Amino acid sequence: MNGRPDSLVLLTGASGYIGGRLLRRLLIEDLKVRCLSRRPEELKQTVDTDVQVVKGDALDTESLVSALSGVSTAFYLIHSMAAGEDFSQQDRIAASNFADAARQAGVQRIIYVGGLGDPSSQLSKHLSSRQETGEILRTSGATVIELQASIVIGSGSLSFELVRSLVERLPAMICPRWLEVEAQPIAIEDLIEYLVQSISINCPASTIYQVGGPDRATYGAVMREYARQRGLKRLMIPVPFLTPFLSSLWLGLVTPVYARVGRKLVESLKNPTVVTDFAASEAFSVQPMGLTPAISRAMRHEETEVACTRWSDSVSSSALRTGAKPRQFGSRIIDSRTQTVQASASSAFRPIQEIGGSTGWYFGTWLWNIRGFIDILAGGVGMRRGRRHPCELRPGDVLDFWRVEQCIPGEILRLRAEMKLPGRAWLQFETVENGPSSSRVTQTAIFDPKGLWGYMYWYVLFPVHNWMFRGMLRSICDAAEDGLPRKRAEA
Numbered sequence: 001m002n003g004r005p006d007s008l009v010l011l012t013g014a015s016g017y018i019g020g021r022l023l024r025r026l027l028i029e030d031l032k033v034r035c036l037s038r039r040p041e042e043l044k045q046t047v048d049t050d051v052q053v054v055k056g057d058a059l060d061t062e063s064l065v066s067a068l069s070g071v072s073t074a075f076y077l078i079h080s081m082a083a084g085e086d087f088s089q090q091d092r093i094a095a096s097n098f099a100d101a102a103r104q105a106g107v108q109r110i111i112y113v114g115g116l117g118d119p120s121s122q123l124s125k126h127l128s129s130r131q132e133t134g135e136i137l138r139t140s141g142a143t144v145i146e147l148q149a150s151i152v153i154g155s156g157s158l159s160f161e162l163v164r165s166l167v168e169r170l171p172a173m174i175c176p177r178w179l180e181v182e183a184q185p186i187a188i189e190d191l192i193e194y195l196v197q198s199i200s201i202n203c204p205a206s207t208i209y210q211v212g213g214p215d216r217a218t219y220g221a222v223m224r225e226y227a228r229q230r231g232l233k234r235l236m237i238p239v240p241f242l243t244p245f246l247s248s249l250w251l252g253l254v255t256p257v258y259a260r261v262g263r264k265l266v267e268s269l270k271n272p273t274v275v276t277d278f279a280a281s282e283a284f285s286v287q288p289m290g291l292t293p294a295i296s297r298a299m300r301h302e303e304t305e306v307a308c309t310r311w312s313d314s315v316s317s318s319a320l321r322t323g324a325k326p327r328q329f330g331s332r333i334i335d336s337r338t339q340t341v342q343a344s345a346s347s348a349f350r351p352i353q354e355i356g357g358s359t360g361w362y363f364g365t366w367l368w369n370i371r372g373f374i375d376i377l378a379g380g381v382g383m384r385r386g387r388r389h390p391c392e393l394r395p396g397d398v399l400d401f402w403r404v405e406q407c408i409p410g411e412i413l414r415l416r417a418e419m420k421l422p423g424r425a426w427l428q429f430e431t432v433e434n435g436p437s438s439s440r441v442t443q444t445a446i447f448d449p450k451g452l453w454g455y456m457y458w459y460v461l462f463p464v465h466n467w468m469f470r471g472m473l474r475s476i477c478d479a480a481e482d483g484l485p486r487k488r489a490e491a
Contacts, residue, residue, distance in 0.1 A: 007031070007032065007072040007073065008032045008033075008034060008070050008071050008072060009026060009031050009032065009033050009034070009071065009072070009073045009074070009075070009199070010033075010034050010035075010036060010067065010068060010071040010073070010074040010075065010107075011023055011026065011033055011034070011035050011036070011074075011075045011077070012035075012036045012058070012074070012075060012076055012077050012078050012098075013075070013077030013078055014035040014036075014037065014043060014047070015037060015039075015042070015043055015046075016077060017154075017156050017157055017158070017188075018077055018113060018152075018188070018191065018192070018195075019075070019077045021154075021188060021192055022075065022077075022192055022195055022196070023035070023047065023051070025192055025195075025196050026196070027048060027050070027051070029196060031199075032052075033050075033051050033052070034051075034052040034053075034054060034067070034071065035047065035051055035052065035053045035054070036054060036056040036064075036067045037053060037054070037055065037056070038055070038056070038057050040053045040054065040055045045432065054066070054067045058078050058093075058094035058095075058097055058098055059090070059093060059094055059097065060097070061097045061100055061101055064097055064098055064100075064101035064102075065101045065104050065105060067101075068101050068102055068104075068105035068107055069105050070105075071105060071107050072107065072108050072109065073107070073108065073109045073110075073111065073199050074098075074102060074107050074109070074110050074111070074142075075110075075111050075112075075195065076095075076098060076110055076111070076112040076133075076137060077112075077113060078091075078094055078095075078098075079091060079129075079130075079133075087129065088125055088128070088129040088132075091129045091132070091133050092129075092132065092133075092136065095132075095133045095136035095137055096136055096139075098110075098137065098140075099136055099137050099138075099139050099140035100140070102137075102140040102141075102142050103140050103141050103142070107140070107142045108142055108143065109142055109143045109144075109145065109198075109199070109203075110137050110140060110142045110143070110144045110145070111144075111145045111147070111195060111198045111199070112133065112134055112137055112144060112145070112146045112147070113146075113147050113148075113149060113191070113195070114130045114131055114133065114134045114146050114147065114148045114149075114208075115127045115130035115131065115148060115149065115150075115273065116148045116149060116150045116183075116184065116210060116212070116273035116274065116275065117131065117148075117271045117272070117273050118271070118272070118276075119131055121271065122271075123271055124270065124271055127271055127273075131148075134146040134148075134208065138206045142206075143203060143204065143205065143206055144206040144207075145198045145201075145203055145206070145207060145209065146206075146207070146208045146209070147191070147194055147195065147198065147209050147211050147280075148208060148209070148210045148211065149186050149191060149211050149212065150183040150184045150185060150186065150212055150273035150274070151183050151184075151185040151186070151219070151222065151273070152185070152186060152187075152188055152191060153185050153186065153187050153188065153213075153222075153291070153294040153295060153298055154187060154188025154189070154294075154298050154301075155298040155299070155301045157188060159185075160298060163219065163222050163223050163226050164226065166223060167223050167226050167227045167230070167232060167234060168230075168232070168448075168449065168450065168451060168454070169452070169455065170234070171233075171234060171235065171451070171452060172234070172235040172236075172237060173223070173234060173235070173236050173237065174237055174239055175220055175236045175237060175238045175239065176238075176239055176240075177238070177239075177240055178269050178270050179218060179219050179220045179269065180218045180220050180238075181218060181219075181269055181270060181271070181272055182216050182217070182218055182272045182273075182274050183216070183217060183218060183219065183222075183272070183273045183274065184212030184213060184215070184216050184217070184273065184274045184275050185212065185213050185215065185217055185222060185291050185294065186211060186212045186213045186288060186294075187213060187288065187289050187293075187294035187297065187298075188298075189289075189297070190211075190213065190286055190288040190289060191211065193284075193286050194209075194211050194280070194284055194286055197284050197285065197286065198284075201283055201284065202283075203283070207279070207283075208277075209277075209279060209280040209283060209284070210275040210276065210277045210278075210279075210280060211275070211280050211286075211288075212274070212275045212288065213288040213289060213290055213291060213294060214288060214289075214290050215290045215291040216274055217291050219269060220236065221291070222291065222295070223236070224236065225291060225292060225295055226295055229292075229295055229296060229299060230299070230450070232450070232451060332446055332447065332448045333446070333447045333448075333449070333458055334444060334445075334446050335444070335445045335446075335447075335465070335466070335469065336442060336443070336444040336445075337442070337443055337444075337469065337470065337473055338440055338441065338442045338443075339440070339441050339473055339474065339477050340434060340438060340439070340440055340441075341438070341439055341440075341441055341477045341480050341481055342437060342438055342481050343437065343438075343439060343480045343481050343483070344433065344437060344439055345410050345411070345431040345432060345433045345439040346409070346410040346431075347439075347480055347483065348431045348439045348441050348476075348477070348480040349409060349410045349411070349413075349429075349431045349480075350391075350479075350480065351476045351479035351480055352413050352429045352431070352441075352476060353391060353392070353393055353407070353409060353413065354390065354391050355399070355413075355476075356386075356387050356399045356400045356402070357386045357387035357390065357399070357400065358386070358390065359390070361472060362471075362472050362475035362476050362479065363468060363471035363472040363474070363475045364467075364468045364471060364472070367464070367468060368383065368400070369383055371383075371401075371419070372384070372400065372401060372419075375401055375419040375420050378420040379420065380401065380418070380419045380420040381401050381418055381419065382401060382419075383400045383401055385398045385399075385400060385401070386398075386400065387399050387400070393407045393413065394407060395407055398418075399415060401417065401418050401419040402415035402416065402417055402418060402427065403415065403416050403418050405426070410431065411430065411431060411432075412428065412429065412430045412431075413428065413429045414426060414427075414428040414429075415427045415428070421454075421457070422449060422450050422451070422453040422454040422456075422457045423447055423448050423449040423450040423454035423457070423458075424447070424448040424450075425445070425446065425447045425448070426444075426445070426446040427443075427444075427445055427446075428442075428443070428444045428445075428446070429441065429442070429443055429444075429476075430442045430444075441473065441476065441477055441480070443469060443472070443473045443476075445465065445469060
C-alpha cells in the first residue's frame with residue numbers, strides 16, 4: 001500500500017525548487033527516500049545521511065531501472081526547459097524512458113506536477129509539453145497522479161522570481177493585454193501538501209487533479225499585490241500590443257538570467273491557467289491560502305533567511321549557476337567565490353567564527369569602520385555593538401551591524417545585514433572537506449536591492465565590495481593555514 005513508512009519513495013529533481021522542499025517534508029513524514037541525481041556527489045553534500053542518493057539520468061533508461069528497483073512511489077519532477085529549443089523533445093524522451101523503467105521495476109504510483117491549461121485550446125509549447133509528459137507517464141501501467149498547477153507563489157520559485165525582478169527593477173512597466181489573462185496562483189506550501197498527500201490518497205486509477213489557491217488572479221494582479229506589500233509605487237501602463245514572444249525577448253534584456261527558461265514561461269501567459277475541475281477538493285484535505293497571504297508568507301520567509309531552495313539550483317538550470325562575475329536570480333544579486341586551503345574544514349572555520357568585534361574583518365577593517373560611522377549618521381546601529389563572545393556564535397547573536405542567522409560550527413555561518421541599506425543583504429561562509437588536510441572555503445554575498453536606488457547602490461560600490469570580499473577571503477584562508485588564534489584584523 002502506498003504511503004507505508006517502510007515503503008521506498010524515489011524523488012527526482014531533489015536539487016530543484018519543488019523537489020528540495022518536498023524532500024524535507026518526506027523526511028518529516030518519516031518516509032524512506034531515494035534521490036535520483038545526475039550529479040550525486042553534489043546532492044550528497046546537501047541532504048541527510050539517511051537519504052539514499054543514486055546516480056541516474058532520465059535520458060538513460062538503464063540507470064533508471066536500477067534506481068527504481070524496490071520503489072513503490074516515484075515523484076517525477078523533471079523538465080528540460082533550460083535545454084534550448086528542443087526542450088519538448090527531451091521532455092518526451094525522458095518521460096518515455098521513465099515510464100518504461102517504472103513498468104520494469106513494478107512501480108505502483110507516479111506523482112507528477114504538470115501545468116494547468118485547456119488542452120482543447122492552442123496551448124504554448126511549454127504547457128503542451130507539460131501535459132504531454134503526463135500522458136506519457138500514464139503508459140507506465142502505474143497509477144499516475146498528475147497535479148496540474150498554475151503560478152507557484154514562494155520565495156525562490158521561477159514564477160515568483162519573475163514578478164519580483166520586474167517589480168523591483170522597473171518603476172514603470174508596459175503591461176500588454178496578455179498580462180491580464182487569468183491564472184490561479186498556489187502557495188508553495190500548499191503544493192507540497194498536495195504532493196505529500198498524493199502518496200496515500202485512495203486513487204485506484206490514474207487521475208489528473210487541478211490544484212490552485214482560492215483566488216483567480218493575473219500576473220499583473222500578482223505584481224500589483226507584491227508592489228503593495230513591498231511599499232513600492234509602480235506605474236503599470238496597459239498597451240494593446242507586444243506579443244508574448246516579443247515580451248519574452250524584452251524580459252531577457254531586463255532579467256538576463258531568464259533568457260532561456262523565463263522566455264518559455266512568458267510565452268505561456270497567453271493561455272488561461274485556472275481550475276475548472278474541483279475534484280481535488282474532495283480527494284485532498286488541503287485548504288489552500290489566498291494570494292495575499294501567500295505573497296506575505298513568501299516575503300516573510302525572505303526576511304529571515306535566503307530561500308532554502310530555488311528553481312535556479314536545479315541541475316537542469318546548471319548553465320545559469322557558474323561564472324566568476326556576480327549572478328542574478330530574480331531581483332537578487334549573488335557574488336560568490338571559493339578558495340582551497342591546506343587545513344581541515346573545522347580549522348578553516350575557526351577564523352570565520354571569530355570574525356568581527358575586536359578581531360575585525362581580516363581585510364580593510366578601517367573601511368568597515370567608516371561604513372559603520374556612515375550607518376550611525378543614517379540612523380543605523382553602526383559597528384558599536386561588537387559581539388557577545390570572542391570565539392562563539394549562535395543564531396540570533398549580533399555581530400557589529402550584522403545578525404547571525406545560521407551558524408553550524410565547521411560548516412556554515414550566515415549573517416543578515418542590519419545596517420541601513422536600500423535593500424536586504426546577507427554574507428555567508430561555508431567550509432567543506434576537500435580531501436586529507438584540505439578544504440574549500442566559499443564566501444557568498446547576497447544583495448536583494450529595493451528599487452532602482454538599490455541597484456545603483458550595488459553597482460556603484462561593486463568595485464569596492466569586490467576588492468574587500470576578495471581580500472577578506474584570502475586573509476581568512478591565510479589565518480586558517482597559519483593555525484594561529486584570532487589572526488590579524490587587517491591585511
